[in-house]
Amino acid sequence: MAKNTIATSHNAAKKKILTNVEYTRICQFINGYHGGLAIDCELEMVNRFFVDVEPLALICILQSEMFNKHRGQHWRLEQRSKKLLQTYEEQCHLYNDNALLIRMASLENISPIALCRILLQEKYDLTQRSHVYRLLKHPHLIQDPRLAANVQQCLYSDNQEGPLTDLRRRIIGEEYEVKLKTLAKEVGIHFYDEQDLRRMGYDKTPDIKMIFPFLYKDSVVNWIESKANFGDPRSHKKNIQQQLQSYCNRFGPGIIIYWFGYHEDTPNLADNNIGITVLTDFPAREDLVFMQLTEGVK
Structure with missing residues (x-):
């Protein structure tokens, strides 16, 4: 009996038309989410909190809310670019792994790729977006191997922006x-x-x-x-x-x-x-x- 119940639940159609109450609840969850990246928020919504909703609908709502949330952050990040680069370079000597930028992005509540973009612009004095995008798309071209490895890890961990996304x-x-x-x-x-x-x-x-x-x-x-x-x-x-x-x-x-x-x-x-x-x-x-x-x- 339990197996049949599980199978029925698994095959049940997911909601694609959301009421205003359901949609508002999802947006509130996204905007109140702390302690992780957007990809962590996505997994929480899909697997725990909104399991009856079409997963791709949740992913799209997350994308829209994250875009609106981060749209006004760019200039603030640019103002702090020197400080962020300094923090990264100080801590990369303390942590011998490739997840430092991911942890920084999580603490700063910003997307990993946005953080990578700011650090690359500051470190290599890049003024053209195309040059930054080239390094994001091909991290092996980054001269600093530790930074290159961190950027590559961010590419795999960011579900909101970047070449892979x-x-x-x-x-x-x-x-x-x-x-x-x-x-x-x-x-x-x-x-x-x-x-x-x-x-x-x-x-x-x-x-x-x-x-x-x-x-x-x-x-x-x-x-x-x-x-x-x-x-x-x-x-x-x-x-x-x-x-x-x-x-x-x-x-x-x-x-x-x-x-x-x-x-x-x-x-x-x-x-x-x-x-x-x-x-x-x-x-x-x-x-x-x-x-x-x-x-x-x-």
Whole structure:
């Protein structure tokens, strides 16, 4: 009996649509978390405190909250760069390991990569971001071997920023774009993708633009945008301003899919009234109505 209960719990669907209470509780946990890195916070949320919520939704909410939290810290870090470098160089003689920067980042409540960036800028007098990024991407190029080893360890321990994190997010985004196109083809939708549209001269393009519009629950759909993300109201409004409004103006109504879920208020925002439907998955086949073309018409 116990084994069956465990199996049922393990296979139960995770929540992807969060109420305001649930979303607020998650954000409060993130902003009140101390004594570890963001990756530690992620593991605590996924494995202990919010086990009924889609893990990728939790990861996305964490990313958003960490970005807002650290956005205003950069100038403060730069003001303390000399002191931080001095602290590192004093302590690296005391600790013969490669986790010193991780411990410093945890104590300072900042991301490991942000700390690495500040120290590299200060130590090597780097003024161009591209030069710093090159050292972060290729730590073996750092002249100080101890610092190089510490930076490499930070790359593996930072789930918020850095070359590895950027690569992971890009791969996940591309994976879900492929999923969107595959599901669209399976139900018989004919579409142009981004590359097709750019060859036709469009600059801002949705992931797929229908060749023939279809109906989803009596709403016309001309395009679908894929987001491997969680749709909270703030980020959704930003997506409307930066992308979706231009799609509606140019192509008409469409769908945005937040594959990892959304806040319960997101689909009901007044901003969506320009022709935006918000979903967490590809539309069910039974909800789609396609244009019937007369045979023999070219």
